[in-house]
Amino acid sequence: MKIASRFLTPPETGEVVQFHYEGEAITAPAGLSLAAALLAHSGAFTRQTVNGAPRTAFCMMGVCFDCLVEVDGMPNTQACMIRVRSGMVVKRQMGLRGLSGGNDV
Amino acid sequence: MSEFDLIIIGAGPAGMSAAATAANGGLHVLLLDEQQQPGGQIYRNVGQNRASRGWLGAEYASGARLVDALDHPGVTVQSGATVWRLGSGPRVVWSQNGVSHITSAPHVLLAGGAQERPVPFPGWTLPGVMTAGAAQILMKTAGMLPQGAVLAGSGPLLYLVAAQMIDAGCPPKALVETQTPRMMLAALPYLPKAAFAARVLLKGLGLIRKIRKAGVRRYTAASGFEATSDASGVIHFSFRSKGQQQDLTCALLLTHQGVIPSTHISRAAGITHEWNAAQVAFQPVRDVWGATDQPGLHVAGDGAGIGGAEAATASGDLAALDILHASGRISADTRNQRAATARAMLFRSRAIRPFLDAAYRPPAETLSPPDDTIICRCEEVTAGAIRQGMREGPQGHRQIKTSLRVGMGPCQGRMCDATVRGILSAGKASRMGLIAPPRARSPIKPTKLGEMATLTNDQEETA
Ligand SMILES: Cc1cc2nc3c(=O)[nH]c(=O)nc-3n(C[C@H](O)[C@H](O)[C@H](O)COP(=O)(O)OP(=O)(O)OC[C@H]3O[C@@H](n4cnc5c(N)ncnc54)[C@H](O)[C@@H]3O)c2cc1C
Ligand code: FES
Numbered sequence: 001m002k003i004a005s006r007f008l009t010p011p012e013t014g015e016v017v018q019f020h021y022e023g024e025a026i027t028a029p030a031g032l033s034l035a036a037a038l039l040a041h042s043g044a045f046t047r048q049t050v051n052g053a054p055r056t057a058f059c060m061m062g063v064c065f066d067c068l069v070e071v072d073g074m075p076n077t078q079a080c081m082i083r084v085r086s087g088m089v090v091k092r093q094m095g096l097r098g099l100s101g102g103n104d105v
Numbered sequence: 106m107s108e109f110d111l112i113i114i115g116a117g118p119a120g121m122s123a124a125a126t127a128a129n130g131g132l133h134v135l136l137l138d139e140q141q142q143p144g145g146q147i148y149r150n151v152g153q154n155r156a157s158r159g160w161l162g163a164e165y166a167s168g169a170r171l172v173d174a175l176d177h178p179g180v181t182v183q184s185g186a187t188v189w190r191l192g193s194g195p196r197v198v199w200s201q202n203g204v205s206h207i208t209s210a211p212h213v214l215l216a217g218g219a220q221e222r223p224v225p226f227p228g229w230t231l232p233g234v235m236t237a238g239a240a241q242i243l244m245k246t247a248g249m250l251p252q253g254a255v256l257a258g259s260g261p262l263l264y265l266v267a268a269q270m271i272d273a274g275c276p277p278k279a280l281v282e283t284q285t286p287r288m289m290l291a292a293l294p295y296l297p298k299a300a301f302a303a304r305v306l307l308k309g310l311g312l313i314r315k316i317r318k319a320g321v322r323r324y325t326a327a328s329g330f331e332a333t334s335d336a337s338g339v340i341h342f343s344f345r346s347k348g349q350q351q352d353l354t355c356a357l358l359l360t361h362q363g364v365i366p367s368t369h370i371s372r373a374a375g376i377t378h379e380w381n382a383a384q385v386a387f388q389p390v391r392d393v394w395g396a397t398d399q400p401g402l403h404v405a406g407d408g409a410g411i412g413g414a415e416a417a418t419a420s421g422d423l424a425a426l427d428i429l430h431a432s433g434r435i436s437a438d439t440r441n442q443r444a445a446t447a448r449a450m451l452f453r454s455r456a457i458r459p460f461l462d463a464a465y466r467p468p469a470e471t472l473s474p475p476d477d478t479i480i481c482r483c484e485e486v487t488a489g490a491i492r493q494g495m496r497e498g499p500q501g502h503r504q505i506k507t508s509l510r511v512g513m514g515p516c517q518g519r520m521c522d523a524t525v526r527g528i529l530s531a532g533k534a535s536r537m538g539l540i541a542p543p544r545a546r547s548p549i550k551p552t553k554l555g556e557m558a559t560l561t562n563d564q565e566e567t568a
Contacts, residue, residue: 005252005356006233006251006252006254006338006356006357007243007249007250007251007252007357008249008250008251008252008275009247009248009249010247010248010249029247031153032246032247033141033246033247036243036246036247036249039243039249040247040249043232043233043338043356044232044338045232046232049485050485051485053230053485054231054232055230055232055482056232057235057239058230058234058235058236058239058482059220059221059235059236059238059239060235060236060238060239060242060243061146061220061238061239061242062139062550063220063367063516063519063520064482064516064519064520065482065483065514065515065516065520065551066230066482068515076515076551081139081140081185081187083141
């Protein structure tokens with residue numbers, strides 16, 4: 001699924017970075033949050049719940065945890081709280097990682 | 106010993122104004138914020154945007170003044186710094202770039218602000234459904250403009266976002282408002298007092314005028330929200346307005362029902378909380394200076410009770426003056442005299458709250474949604490499951506939580522605590538305060554075990 005876009009994105013005039021998302025090379029303005037870059041890219045789901053439901057960034061301020069993705073092999077990264085970095089490898093997070101398991105905290 | 110006299114958690118208007126006042130009074134201040142730039146929610150990225158993105162409005166631009174004031178030798182700003190524990194001492198444990206630090210200081214000011222009230226309805230978890238605040242954050246931080254969006258819910262922020270969207274050239278397709286004429290009538294008695302905040306009142310009227318002039322379609326007394334999405338990701342939004350079924354199609358559905366204090370940190374710190382019936386939310390108990398019942402801990406801003414940016418700025422100032430006094434920098438008389446301006450500002454900005462609280466009260470279906478609504482986004486627990494659980498015995502917030510795992514996912518209840526409370530109270534706001542708030546435990550933000558393990562009990566750094 002790829003919705004054309006839910007947002008009108010500004011023309012890239014300044015510095016840009018390139019990163020990888022699900023094997024695809026994506027260019028985004030430097031300084032953007034990863035969640036914003038992924039929403040600008042397609043606005044489609046970036047994580048799947050245990051029950052297989054699609055989710056993507058919802059609050060953009062670090063409270064909902066629906067923007068969790070895998071960044072450079074590290075699961076449970078809040079995409080809305082980090083910036084895009086050149087060369088970062090981002091994957092959708094499918095299902096839960098240990099983080100919310102019963103005895104981890 | 107730490108080199109800091111005061112640690113402030115949160116660089117919104119409350120934290121920034123407190124930092125400037127405290128530093129001007131001679132204190133060494135550490136200002137921690139998990140965002141990448143100081144500004145808080147209202148002034149997100151204002152330091153970077155300045156002249157550009159004028160459509161965010163003059164009030165937004167005025168925040169740059171607070172950010173500039175942080176450029177003071179007495180203030181150390183750490184951005185991207187998430188506080189995940191607050192212990193007695195007070196000791197603050199915070200994580201930055203995957204490394205945790207412990208810093209102590211005689212005084213800690215909690216200025217963590219607010220979050221939007223969850224607005225659960227069938228379909229609110231779909232990609233393409235977001236909070237209105239989230240869209241505003243994208244406008245502020247990325248210049249991304251919502252396309253063909255529908256705004257739904259109620260409250261001043263909904264009007265503000267609509268007006269900002271109009272000025273940015275991407276007006277909402279429709280405004281779907283839940284408030285009813287009855288709610289407006291209930292708010293009328295508070296209007297005379299609100300006249301003290303005439304400027305805010307006029308600004309609000311100006312926003313509504315702008316929305317009218319732009320020809321944005323408005324539906325009022327809306328209820329029965331439901332969203333589905335098709336294979337292309339397009340959202341189909343249905344609701345009833347004045348008894349009529351309505352169906353709208355949009356790329357983005359942005360919902361909002363006001364904001365509630367973020368209390369994870371203050372609850373985890375052991376501060377006593379009280380129910381604010383008018384705002385339908387818990388808030389920390391504090392005195393006129395923001396001092397709490399925990400030694401060394403003050404609270405200010407929306408995290409101490411929703412008052413808006415001006416009230417947040419004033420309350421940050423008051424807390425800093427009290428801390429200057431407690432640190433022996435100024436006498437009680439000086440503190441009281443210097444507080445006059447902030448007090449007047451606080452009085453004015455609070456004058457409009459009773460009116461706003463009554464006019465934009467969250468509707469019963471937001472507090473206690475229909476059975477098939479997922480209310481815990483992390484663990485995918487529905488309202489029906491909670492009602493079923495209640496029938497089987499457990500009645501308290503904590504028992505429901507442990508038996509259904511509701512609120513036990515990574516967001517730790519931030520997205521469902523208010524709804525669980527609403528369901529347990531059968532949607533009656535008047536009963537919601539009778540249930541004790543759930544315990545909040547450290548880490549208040551999920552932290553990697555490895556990172557925690559690197560900390561030892563007596564280790565302390567000076568940032
Ligand atoms: C999404 C959103 C958008 C809003 N937009 C507007 C607006 O445009 N206009 C308006 O008048 N009002 C707006 N509000 C209301 C607004 O919250 C307040 O009026 C004002 O920002 C309150 O100021 P504050 O200093 O209390 O908190 P905030 O401005 O919210 O600042 C709190 C800061 O604390 C930080 N923080 C929180 N927890 C931690 C932690 N554990 N570790 C480190 N840092 C932490 C946050 O990152 C944040 O920067 C908005 C609210 C929300 C939730
Ligand atoms: S979008 Fe909500 S936590 Fe990132």
